[in-house]
Amino acid sequence: MAVLALPARPPGRIQMRRDLAHLSDEALVALVARGDDRALAELYDRLGRVAYGLALRIVRDRALAEDVVQDAFLAVWRSASRFLAERGRARTWVLMLVHRRAVDLVRREEPRRGEPLESVPAETGEATEDEAWLRLERERVHSALRRLPDPQREAIELAYFGGFTQSELAERLGEPLGTIKSRMFAGLARLRELLEDTGVEEGPWSTTTSEH
Amino acid sequence: MEHDDLRALTAAYALDGLDPDEERALEEHVRHCAECRADLASFRETAVALATDVEPVPPPPHLREQILQTVRAERATVVPLRRRLALPVAAAFAAAACAAAVGLGVWAVSLSHRLDARPQAVQLVGAQGRLVVTPSGEGTLVVSGLRPAPTGKTYEAWVIRGGQATPAGTFHGGSGRTAVALTAPIPDGAVVGVTLERAPGASQPSQAPLFTSQPV
Numbered sequence: 267m268a269v270l271a272l273p274a275r276p277p278g279r280i281q282m283r284r285d286l287a288h289l290s291d292e293a294l295v296a297l298v299a300r301g302d303d304r305a306l307a308e309l310y311d312r313l314g315r316v317a318y319g320l321a322l323r324i325v326r327d328r329a330l331a332e333d334v335v336q337d338a339f340l341a342v343w344r345s346a347s348r349f350l351a352e353r354g355r356a357r358t359w360v361l362m363l364v365h366r367r368a369v370d371l372v373r374r375e376e377p378r379r380g381e382p383l384e385s386v387p388a389e390t391g392e393a394t395e396d397e398a399w400l401r402l403e404r405e406r407v408h409s410a411l412r413r414l415p416d417p418q419r420e421a422i423e424l425a426y427f428g429g430f431t432q433s434e435l436a437e438r439l440g441e442p443l444g445t446i447k448s449r450m451f452a453g454l455a456r457l458r459e460l461l462e463d464t465g466v467e468e469g470p471w472s473t474t475t476s477e478h
Numbered sequence: 479m480e481h482d483d484l485r486a487l488t489a490a491y492a493l494d495g496l497d498p499d500e501e502r503a504l505e506e507h508v509r510h511c512a513e514c515r516a517d518l519a520s521f522r523e524t525a526v527a528l529a530t531d532v533e534p535v536p537p538p539p540h541l542r543e544q545i546l547q548t549v550r551a552e553r554a555t556v557v558p559l560r561r562r563l564a565l566p567v568a569a570a571f572a573a574a575a576c577a578a579a580v581g582l583g584v585w586a587v588s589l590s591h592r593l594d595a596r597p598q599a600v601q602l603v604g605a606q607g608r609l610v611v612t613p614s615g616e617g618t619l620v621v622s623g624l625r626p627a628p629t630g631k632t633y634e635a636w637v638i639r640g641g642q643a644t645p646a647g648t649f650h651g652g653s654g655r656t657a658v659a660l661t662a663p664i665p666d667g668a669v670v671g672v673t674l675e676r677a678p679g680a681s682q683p684s685q686a687p688l689f690t691s692q693p694v
Binding site for chain 2: 306307315317318319322331332336339343344358361366369397426431447457458
């Protein structure tokens, strides 16, 4: 159980140093752990747009979103050695750090919550392979979300994007805490199921054992 | 709180939606509960899928440089790596450098923090546990939560130093916490790595380490 996932075909050392673009996110984090700032830059280039979009959606302010992303990537730099590939994907880890910081910030800046999102610059530049993948992935998540019962979707979205805790939600929505708790659990469990059914990629939780 | 109550909180935890007291209670619980830990890991992946539902937005260009300047400044304040030691160990598992990178990477980082005093115990990288070394170089590896070796296989520990991997004993894992008295001495600057080998054990590692210790 407590073993590192081994890549099927590890690249050679020389290639690894010269060509970061071919490395997995997880391998990049390993390089970051040994103090390689180019690996951090590559990770930022891959995840920065999603990270900034997520932060912006939650904190609804460009300067604050910048702070969130910067904090999160500094946390990646400082704690990369504690990242364990067996616990999940590197992308998940980085975006969790972003989300956590955004939510902490929005809870401190209470009045911001619920304000309309300021206008966001339109996407520019040509669609890369990554962006095409992101678009597909986004459609998949979006349609899965639409299939949730409204109260479950509401609980999930208000928690994740609004930064509300369960008890804050219960108060806001005038529902018993137990109801909110079960909606959130049932909703996320259902979403997990829907995403697994339609997923093209295998979730790491189904491969927590190594292949030996 | 009971297991079932805590398990019901895993989804909210993954959404960062728990109140602080429940959050602490769950964090404490998952340390010992593999079931909730697995639940939490899968819910985290689901929660992060929500991030994909957000339109990506290019961050302002100066942010990238700002972050990189900060980390370079931080790095400049630590002692440079002692590559003389780092290279031979890397060579020991060069064929699987990528998998080893986590362990070696941490090693390289920890070298920069290392003083001349020899630590009595170092953490493992890639598994829970530690390596304890006596001043005379006798080592004991303590690993938690290692699943049992599959039939016909055995875990094998290696002392790695100067490009050489020396067999240091085999064990089977799977009993909560496993303590292994290593059969080879651990010189200063070595790391201990563990691979899965065909029983009863090999004379040289056949794969990258599943986990390693930090250097002693």
